[in-house]
Amino acid sequence: MNELLELADSLRDERLTQTRLADGSGVILDLESLQVLSLNDTGMFLVERLKAGARTVGELTTALCDEFEVDAEAARRDVDQFLQALREQLRP
């Protein structure tokens, strides 16, 4: 299965809740362990795009460039690093 699809499925797990906070940042709460993952505004944006159905790193990079003032190369690097960190944090 596509790795991004797996990640999106993990985020839809009922034990995880995602909440955007007043300053644009966000949290992912694991109801089983009560661990909290804190996300900055771009991290939360990427999580929301993943849950909304983004299927490729390219889609996420383009969305990030459309929403934030960042060049494509830096955005691609950020997306790669973020997805790697998210996979590690969500690993069961």
Added chain:
Amino acid sequence: MAGIESTTPAGVSPQPQAPAATRRFHGPLDVVLFVEAFSIARLAQQIRTRPLPEVARRISGVHLALRTSSTLRAAAAAARATARGARRWGWLDTCLTRSLIAAGLISRARTVALNLGFRPGATTPADGHAWLMIDGERLDLTRPERLTEAPYTPSHTIVIHPPEVRHE
């Protein structure tokens, strides 16, 4: 840069709590409520090892002799139980454990919603909090000064109904 950070468990880190823990008992009803709160408090400590929804389910299934609809009495009993357990056995004494206990006591008579929420933290990325909603009335079992800052955005709600509603 897109950032992600794992922080301390929500509502689990110890926080100095409201002084309700040291209030005197005002009669036999308070003593009975304290005993019942204490039995629920032992279950509430399971949030260290069990999923929160499961702990809430277990608490809602505890047999209690007394039904109270008084949020103030239940809050005081919850504070007493967790504060004493914290002093003697190192129990978690947090807004979450107190809310779980108060929810267990009040839900015998009224439907209770246990809420978990977050706001941007001053020193940490996110500040977590637990509180109860009972018939539109909010019950916060934490220091009042924590509530004067930015509001918490609700993240998850667990609703506990009175036994007769559950069994319908």
